[in-house]
Amino acid sequence: MFLMDYAHRRRLKIFGHMCIIDATDDPVLAKKLTVPDYPARVERLVLIAVEAFDWNCPQHITPRFAQAELERWRTQPK
Template identity: 40%
Template sequence: MSQFVSDVAFTPAVKAFQERRGSRPHYEKHDMRDRLSPDVAAFIAQRTSFYFATASAEGQPYIQHRGGPKGFLRVLDDRTLAFADYAGNHQYITIGNLSENARAYMFLMDYATRTRVKIWGRAEVVEDAATVAMLMPEGYRARPLQAVVFAISAIDFNCSSHIPQKFDADEVAGALAHLQSKIDMLEAELAAVKSAKEPS
């Protein structure tokens, strides 16, 4: 039985390396959350993508990108996340892995604020039509095949070191449109001043 939430990541082998490298005293006092706080729930609600890791029964890892409009990754309660799983390349590696190994992991990144959230847990594929329909974002053009319900075991944050700062295309387009509007206004004002100075 694990004593700490962080034991899901800090296995005996990991702790041994922490001891060897001198970081164990810091992480002995560090524990992870096992429930979503309002700030983390708000962070999740703003994500348009995340990476979803599973493994086969033999432990072969696999990471899949999942994306959609803001809110597509739904907070059901402070211990549960869920999302509609859309038709893709028909490889079915993720759901095949989950059929024999429920352990899963979510990696959520906000490049603009250089923030990342790591979530460990167990995931279940749900094919109930009502659940899939409830999780499908309204108006989003995708064909849902099933839903994935994720029970949270541990949540942790990383520092921002080495995360490049990037912005979504729609955010950049909005900022450029605002700047262009100001440029247009200033050019119009400049043209009016020049016109007023010209001799009649």
């Protein structure tokens, strides 16, 4: 799995084994992973046993920004 932070040109690689569990098979864990006041119903649980991780060199990561970030920079005094 790759977790990207384009604005700061950082990438975290996570290596592991993933297990998908039906929420009805483990209702106690499903309740623990439910976000309070979020209206969606939990259907599946995804568990990842992390075996290793690695922070990558930023050399080939192109910075990317959300439209709101770009607008904020355009409107700031120079």
